Amino acid sequence: MIIYILCFVLFLVGLYGVVSKRNLIKIIIGIAIMEYSINLFLIMIGYIEGGTAPIITKGFENAKFVDPLPQAMILTSIVIGLATTALLLAVAIRLYQKYGTFDINKIKDLKG
Amino acid sequence: MNSLIPLFVIIPLGCAFLMAMLGRFIKNINKFITPIFMLFLVYLSLSFIFKSQGSLIYKVGGFEPVNGVPIAIYMVMDGLTKLILLVISLVGFLAIFYSLSYTKQYTAERKFYVLFSLMIAGMNGIVISGDIFNIFVFLEIAAISSYALVAFGVEKHQLEASFKYQVLGGIASLIILLTIALIYWNTGTLNIADISRQLTVNSQAGTNVFLKFISILLIAGFGLKAAIFPFHSWLPDAHSSAPSPISAMLSGVLIKAIGIYVIIRLFFNMFPLSYEISMTITVLGTISMIIGGLLAIGQWDIKRMLAYSSISQIGYIVLGLGIGMLVLVTGGNKAVAALSITGGLFHLLNHSIFKSLLFLSAGAVEYRTGTRDMRKMGGLSEVLPITSRTSLIGSLAISGIPPFNGFFSKLIIIIAAIQAQYYVLAFLAVLVSVITIAYFMKLQKYTFYNNDGSKWIEKKIKEVPFSMTFSMILLSILCLIMSLLIIPEVRTIFLQPAVDVLINSAYYTTKIIGI
Numbered sequence: 248m249i250i251y252i253l254c255f256v257l258f259l260v261g262l263y264g265v266v267s268k269r270n271l272i273k274i275i276i277g278i279a280i281m282e283y284s285i286n287l288f289l290i291m292i293g294y295i296e297g298g299t300a301p302i303i304t305k306g307f308e309n310a311k312f313v314d315p316l317p318q319a320m321i322l323t324s325i326v327i328g329l330a331t332t333a334l335l336l337a338v339a340i341r342l343y344q345k346y347g348t349f350d351i352n353k354i355k356d357l358k359g
Numbered sequence: 360m361n362s363l364i365p366l367f368v369i370i371p372l373g374c375a376f377l378m379a380m381l382g383r384f385i386k387n388i389n390k391f392i393t394p395i396f397m398l399f400l401v402y403l404s405l406s407f408i409f410k411s412q413g414s415l416i417y418k419v420g421g422f423e424p425v426n427g428v429p430i431a432i433y434m435v436m437d438g439l440t441k442l443i444l445l446v447i448s449l450v451g452f453l454a455i456f457y458s459l460s461y462t463k464q465y466t467a468e469r470k471f472y473v474l475f476s477l478m479i480a481g482m483n484g485i486v487i488s489g490d491i492f493n494i495f496v497f498l499e500i501a502a503i504s505s506y507a508l509v510a511f512g513v514e515k516h517q518l519e520a521s522f523k524y525q526v527l528g529g530i531a532s533l534i535i536l537l538t539i540a541l542i543y544w545n546t547g548t549l550n551i552a553d554i555s556r557q558l559t560v561n562s563q564a565g566t567n568v569f570l571k572f573i574s575i576l577l578i579a580g581f582g583l584k585a586a587i588f589p590f591h592s593w594l595p596d597a598h599s600s601a602p603s604p605i606s607a608m609l610s611g612v613l614i615k616a617i618g619i620y621v622i623i624r625l626f627f628n629m630f631p632l633s634y635e636i637s638m639t640i641t642v643l644g645t646i647s648m649i650i651g652g653l654l655a656i657g658q659w660d661i662k663r664m665l666a667y668s669s670i671s672q673i674g675y676i677v678l679g680l681g682i683g684m685l686v687l688v689t690g691g692n693k694a695v696a697a698l699s700i701t702g703g704l705f706h707l708l709n710h711s712i713f714k715s716l717l718f719l720s721a722g723a724v725e726y727r728t729g730t731r732d733m734r735k736m737g738g739l740s741e742v743l744p745i746t747s748r749t750s751l752i753g754s755l756a757i758s759g760i761p762p763f764n765g766f767f768s769k770l771i772i773i774i775a776a777i778q779a780q781y782y783v784l785a786f787l788a789v790l791v792s793v794i795t796i797a798y799f800m801k802l803q804k805y806t807f808y809n810n811d812g813s814k815w816i817e818k819k820i821k822e823v824p825f826s827m828t829f830s831m832i833l834l835s836i837l838c839l840i841m842s843l844l845i846i847p848e849v850r851t852i853f854l855q856p857a858v859d860v861l862i863n864s865a866y867y868t869t870k871i872i873g874i
Contacts, residue, residue, distance in 0.1 A: 258537070265526060278529045285536050292544045317543070320492055324536060327499045331529055334503060338510055338522050345515045354519055357596045 250291065257284035271339040271349045275332065282328045286321050293317035360410065364417040364434045366403060367444060367483040368497075370396050375476035382469040389472035393455050397479070400448035408441045408853065414860075414870045416489070427872065429550045435489035435871065438856025442704065443486045443620050446711045449837075450611045451479050454604040457719055457830040460823070461604055461726060471511060471602075477504040478608065482616040489871065491539050491625075492549045498535070498584070498617050502528050505613055509601040520593075520600035527593045531583035538576045545569060552871035555629045574636045577625060578643070585618020587677060588647030591670045595654075598666035599731070603722020606662060610669040611715035615707055619676060628860070628867040632688040641681030645787055648674025652794040656801070660731045661721045664802060665714065668757065671791060672710045678784065679703025679772040683861070686779050693862060695778045700858050701850070702771035708854075709764040709841055713756040716834035720750035723823040723831065724806060728815070733805040738812025742820040747807040749831040754799040756838040759792050764841035 261284060264277025293314035301312040339349070346354050374396050378389045414437040422431035455475060462468045481501025485494050506528065510521035543549060546557040558570070579590070586594040594614075598606050626636065651670030658664035683700035686692065723746045724739060725731055740747035756763035759770075769792055776785035822828065843849050860867060 262530075265530065271522070274526060278526065278533075281530070281533050285533055285540065288537070289540045292540060316549075317540075320539075320543075323492075323496060327496070327503075327532075330503055331499070331525070331532075334506055335522070335525050335529070338506075338518055338525065341510075341513055342518050342522060345518060356516055357519055357523075357600070 251288070254284055254288045254291065257287070260284075269351050271342065271351060271354075274351075275335045275339060278335070279328070279332055282324075286324060286328075289317045289321050289324070360407065361415050361417050363403065363407075364415060364436050364487060365419070367400065367487055368480055370400065371476045371480035371483065375473050375480065378469070378476065379473045382473070389469050390459055393472045393476060394452065394459070396476075397448060397452035397455055400479075400483075401445070401452055404441060404444040404448050407436060408445060411436070411441075413437070414867070416871060424872075428548070429553055429872070432493055433489035433550055433552075433871065434487045435867075436487060437867070437870075438858070438860045439620075439623070439704075440486050442708070442853065442857045443616060444483060446708060447479065447482050447486070447612050447616060450711050450715050451475075451608065453830040453834055454607050454611075454715060454719070457607075457722075457827050458602075458604040459826040461602065461722065461827060464726075465511065465602075471508070474504045474508050474511075475605075475608075477501075478508065478613070482613065485617055486620060489551050490549050491542065491551060491554070494621060495532070495535055495539055498621075499532060501613065501617055502532065502584070505605075505609060508605045509597050509609075511602055511605070512600075517600045520596035524593045524597040527583055527590075531580045531590075534576055534580035534583075538573055538580060541569075541573055541576075550871075551624070551629050552868045555868045556872055558629075559631060570630060570633070571635070574626070574630060574633075575639075578622070578636075578639065581618050581622045581625075582643065585614050585622065585673060585677075586647075586670055587618075587643050587673060588650050588670070589643075591647060591651070594670060595663050595666040598669065598718075599660060599662035603662070603718055603725065606666075606722070607715035607718040610666065610718060611711040614669070614673065615676075615711060619673065619680075619707065622677075623680060623861065626684065627864055632684060632864065634685070634688050637681060637684035637688050640677060641685055641784070644674045644677030644681050645784060646674070647671070648678060648791050649787060652791045652798070656794065656798045658798075659733050661724065661733055661736075661802065661806060662718065662731055664733075664798060665717050665721060668795065668798070669710075669714055671795065672706070672714065672757070674791075675769065675772060675788065676703050676707045676710065678788065679706060679775065682772075682776055682779055682781060682784065685781075687862070687864075691779060695775060697858050697862055698771060699775035699779065700861050701854055702768055702775050704854055704857055705771060705844060706765075706768035708844070709756070709768045709838075712834060712837050712841060713753045713763075713765060716749060716753040716831060716838065717757065719827070719831050719834065720746050720753060723827055724750075726823055726827070727820050733802065736806045737809040737814075738807070739815060739820075740807040741812030742815045743807075743822055745822055745828045746831065749828075749835045750807065751803060752835040752838055754803055758796040758799050760796075762842055763838050764844070765838075767842055767845045 261277045261281030265274050295313050298311045298313035301315040382389050417434040418431035462471050481497045484497030506525045510517050546554050583590040598610050648671050651667050655664050655667035679699050680703040683696045686696040756765040759766045773785050773788050
């Protein structure tokens with residue numbers, strides 16, 4: 248049980264980074280940490296104590312297999328995470344070119 | 360017709376790929392391909408509405424269920440799906456036709472059409488998939504392309520809005536992924552119909568505390584995507600900074616397809632209905648209806664006002680659906696619940712038409728005058744006669760003036776609220792309708808009237824090009840035609856199948872698992 252709680256703590260660490268940090272890059276790192284914690288959580292769901300890779304070979308037809316579906320889901324979510332992070336960084340670089348700073352206190356033209 | 364279902368994803372996805380490859384060599388190919396395939400999607404969704412009955416299922420890869428457990432990815436086409444698909448393709452076609460002239464101001468025109476097609480593919484995918492993980496994947500496709508489209512002009516404000524949108528959208532996506540992981544942990548399946556069965560049959564999986572936790576997380580995740588209060592703060596920035604056809608798509612279709620639709624589908628068809636969750640949804644809808652309306656009054660940026668008005672109108676839709684949920688869960692009259700849900704769905708349909716019309720008109724004004732500040736406008740009806748008329752029709756429709764469509768959908772919601780004896784909600788709905796008239800009168804007065812427009816005549820401002828006026832005129836005609844949905848015979852074709860799916864919550868599950 249403790250490991251799930253630690254995983255949730257990791258999620259909250261990422262959320263803390265997004266909410267409290269003032270630097271664009273640190274916010275992006277916060278989002279990345281949240282994403283990793285959820286990927287970790289997904290892989291733990293599929294894990295079974297003493298399980299092997301889910302490939303049926305001769306002599307191991309009745310072995311204990313780990314659940315392969317979360318693994319497929321994580322591969323997809325990692326790729327999606329790559330796309331979101333790349334786009335976030337691209338926009339952050341463009342923002343730096345326009346404003347000359349990464350500080351979000353100075354980047355607030357839009358309000359009201 | 361089952362085998363035609365995946366075409367809704369394949370066509371836009373394939374065209375996006377094709378355009379990204381060929382656009383480099385053949386000039387303007389994107390401008391031909393995109394409207395043509397959007398028109399084809401309109402035809403396809405209409406033919407599904409008229410020719411097919413009940414739910415159609417397509418199993419990807421053709422894997423049959425093993426021992427009654429579905430193992431393939433399911434694509435489901437039922438009444439609600441058909442309705443949303445029609446809205447997506449219709450508004451998408453008109454928005455892309457409008458962009459043919461509008462995008463001339465950008466240097467990377469080609470990429471606009473590619474991203475647009477990807478967004479359409481994502482939205483269609485969400486609507487037809489019957490599997491929560493696929494909903495997540497398509498949601499990310501739609502969301503990532505919309506982030507890029509919001510920042511398309513790469514000016515200061517657009518980048519800032521896009522960054523804000525991406526951070527909040529990213530958090531929402533992660534919350535949704537966490538929820539999917541939790542659901543899989545407890546039920547061992549990802550298929551919506553199968554999850555629904557597991558939650559009812561398997562009492563251990565469907566414990567009350569677990570269900571509440573999941574529901575709250577889902578409301579937070581999809582509420583962020585749909586910009587329901589208190590998750591609305593990104594919407595005014597993103598929707599007002601985006602290029603106008605994209606604002607029309609985002610406000611008109613995207614927040615409904617990736618926010619409202621998924622909330623409806625999951626809470627009506629997947630979870631057993633519960634009083635607390637229905638109450639939460641209704642209250643959030645009511646608050647966002649009021650807050651959006653009040654915040655819109657003070658705005659001077661024309662597109663920002665429309666964006667706040669979107670929050671308010673989304674509140675109406677959620678209110679209608681929430682009252683339907685409440686009536687169903689308290690065991691009230693089913694006819695009242697059906698009426699309320701009809702009102703909510705009807706307003707969803709109407710809002711996508713008139714809000715895209717208003718955004719396109721605002722875009723036309725910005726295209727010619729180069730400003731979005733209402734204080735610098737005035738008298739534009741002299742030089743932009745068509746835009747002024749279409750914008751007036753859109754304003755009348757959204758404020759609920761008969762004979763336009765907005766009147767009828769608001770009327771249905773208010774009547775349903777009274778019949779369900781939620782008098783306070785009915786009163787608030789009427790009040791917000793009055794507020795809506797107030798800020799649209801402000802918009803009309805300051806933008807198009809207020810002075811004789813000699814400033815603009817001197818500058819030799821002309822009416823916008825044909826492709827832009829065509830879309831706006833067609834949308835204003837649709838504003839009138841949609842009123843016909845109030846006639847019962849027409850309603851049975853379009854709205855009734857969608858309402859039936861939602862009213863009989865168990866029907867969806869039995870239909871899919873039973874086959």
